[in-house]
Amino acid sequence: MMHTGTPVTVLGLGLMGGALAGAFLRAGHPTTVWNRTTAKADDLVARGATLAGSPAAAIAAAPLVVVCVSDYDAVTDVLDGPLDGRIVVNLTSGTPSRARALAEEVARRGGGYLDGGIMAVPDAVGTADAVLVYSGPRPLYDAHEATLGGLGTGLHLGDDPGLSATYEMATLVLMWGMLDGFLNGVAILGTAGVSATAYLPIARRAVGTVAGWLPDYARQADDGSYPADDGTVDTHLAAMAHVVEESESLGVNTQLPRLVKALAERAVTAGHGASGYAALVEQFRTP
Incomplete structure (x- = not known):
């Protein structure tokens, strides 16, 4: 060579x-x-x-x-x-x-x-x-x-030499969120005898759909304005309660859906019940 x-x-x-x-x-x-x-x-x-x-x-x-x-x-x-x-x-x-x-x-x-x-x-x-x-x-x-x-x-x-590490941390949080969500879903479906492999085609479509929402969410996060174009935080919160309830009945770990629900509840308390889901960015910005 x-x-x-x-x-x-x-x-x-x-x-x-x-x-x-x-x-x-x-x-x-x-x-x-x-x-x-x-x-x-x-x-x-x-x-x-x-x-x-x-x-x-x-x-x-x-x-x-x-x-x-x-x-x-x-x-x-x-x-x-x-x-x-x-x-x-x-x-x-x-x-x-x-x-x-x-x-x-x-x-x-x-x-x-x-x-x-x-x-x-x-x-x-x-x-x-x-x-x-x-x-x-x-x-x-x-x-x-x-x-x-x-x-x-x-x-x-x-x-700024610290920017690459900041980007890496943001990307790791994104990666872990996706992977944990997928694995939590695998655990739920497993109680019905559905394999992770069988779930994969639906999971891939869901990830692709959510990825398509990111440009609008990014713009809303930058603008600080959260129109409820795809459902309100209140609507999402009701679905989160169903996931927690069903996970409890199935004997599946509820920590992840409980955390997601708690963040949404905080957003509602802050006056964002009628806002779009991107309003939760304010909860992540709050210590």
Whole structure:
């Protein structure tokens, strides 16, 4: 394999880190890697990567350093030695406040910093299906956009280094909400002898229908106006009560529908009984 692109370093070779390094290799970038357990680098070395003996040696080997480890404490540990002139792209999950603090530390040590999030599974990395979001100074992103493009479809969110972590948190909440809702529904249907596989076609249609509502909901959330185009909160609340009641009678866990019902009840108390469902955004905005 010919390696003629910008040299890169990848620190951390877990499932995702290994996928990142592999994508850089496929895109033709000389790739230096480091991992605490060196055996995880064997396949990458066989494909042309260079294994560094220490994080400092790995950082010194390339102008672009991509970090993907377990948490921000581990990021701090591996960013060893001087960072003069290096651009650190941190793809480790964390909080916005930690991202901002790390950006300041990298700058203090002479480097540049981009925070990022990977909206994909490892197998998708290196394809257009993988979406990676970045935040931090736009000139830094622009300078390395072509190289980072080897990982997937890149989106720059803004100059605040904490933005990518904020987006990631919002997306994780969305993901968990969908998955928990599906699994709760599977539990309910299971009491009637219906398999999760049998439910799948209906569930997929329901997810698609709800996705179609999002543009209107986004506009309402931004405007603070909640017309009841698809039913009032009061109407939804009555259906929520039915789900809680039936779940109790079936012996199915009621925590999720009770939480949803409690939020709707709070919205009604706040005067949104006749509003559309998007009015619940105000409950999520309230501590």
